[in-house]
Amino acid sequence: MKTSALRRIALATGCAALTAGVLPATAHADGTTVERKLLPVLVEFTDSSFQSPEDVKAGTPDSYFGSGKDSLASFFSEVSRGRYALVPAVDEQYVGPVELPMTAAGCDHNKINNLTQEALADQGLVRGEDYESLSITFPAQKTGCDWAGLGKVPGPYTWINLYGTGSGLGVLAHEFGHNLGLGHQERSMCADGDLVDCEANGTSAKSVMGGGGTAAGFSAPEMIRAGWLSGSEAVEVTASGTYTLRSLHGTGDGTRALDIPMGDDRLVVEYRHAAGSFDEKIEGVHAYRVPGGNYGSSSLIDLTEANRTAGNDAPADADAVVSLTDKANEVSVAVVSSGDGQARINVNLDGEDLSAAEETAGETAGETAGETDEETAAAPAPEHTGTDTDAGDGLGAGTQAQSGDKKPVTAAEADEDLAATGGDSSTLPLAAGGAALVVAGAAGMVVLRRRKRA
Ligand SMILES: [Zn+2]
Known part of the structure; x- marks a missing residue:
């Protein structure tokens, strides 16, 4: 089924x-290593141009491909540990500015995309041949886009x-x-530590996809989804036992995530500890529910009252897991030890409640996981189906931050942004693989995030 929807998130x-x-x-x-040829394009409208085009042009190669830690390519190279490479599609590293034959008003991202690709084709640049990923930057002043x-x-387009x-x-x-x-x-x-009673509440703060900024990188289920954890790094747990995890973003070999069956869902457990550019402020064992095996739609399981966010000063391990149980599916997890770049974790799949973190007998070796699916990182380009119903949400001019990592948005600020969304989530896009969860997530944030705020 093909459905697409643009959401207020x-x-x-x-x-x-x-x-x-x-x-x-x-x-x-x-x-x-999966390599993607990325083409940043600067575009302008018949009635709106960049205010400082020379600065925009000068900064674009560095933003996308610079050797510094703050470039997009550097970020993905480090967080994927070399498995995902964004490389320039053209020697100049970007194209433009190109004036599109359209006015800015209306925030018509589809038209912007189509006309950009036409303009690129006029220059002999064809998607799928000359470039695989297209990132279109345009001046915001007259677009009316509220993002x-x-x-x-998934897909090859960013705006x-x-x-x-x-x-x-x-x-x-x-x-x-x-x-x-x-x-x-x-x-x-x-x-109460039992997964039968959970409520959506805010974002994970463990990922750049969950309000954690780039300093969080990605979480373990997201790394699995992206194809960046091998079978020995993300171990599919099929037997009760004690497992040792090394830090998710650390160097060296070893298991970095436990991928545990939990009814129709999966339970992914990771250990976070400062490593390289990541996790300066994230420590301890964390767990995620992966609904229906859709690793791109995971949610952090938080059993604490800490309400830790990327913006508050709760301790780095304030929301770390000590033990958790899913009685319905007879899964129990308990942390035996955690710290200094390593954690030992008991997993029981037989209904035994591991509330006490005692080591079980024997060390269980991980099994080799399944097939590699190269589609993951090189997802085919989904076409717009014309069912996009609304513009996205997120930022008006006043709150347009350079990024969430440099200036962490406080809970109050985030709520202001979210309040503007109006909780539009009545229609879920029914993508088979879990895109609907993006929207479900938005509803949760809007409706429930004020709960339990300290
Ligand atoms: Zn987003």
């Missing part, structure tokens, strides 16, 4: 997601509604996360 990064098509199933990577960035989920001279990494990384098939990552607060 606000996050700290202030972006919108455009969902479309069928998401492929997850993949466990085989360690090879700073927009990304196809940047630019007010200043360059988009921050927070926006770019988030939109390209959408392109990889990732939705927004919610937080699910579960009372």
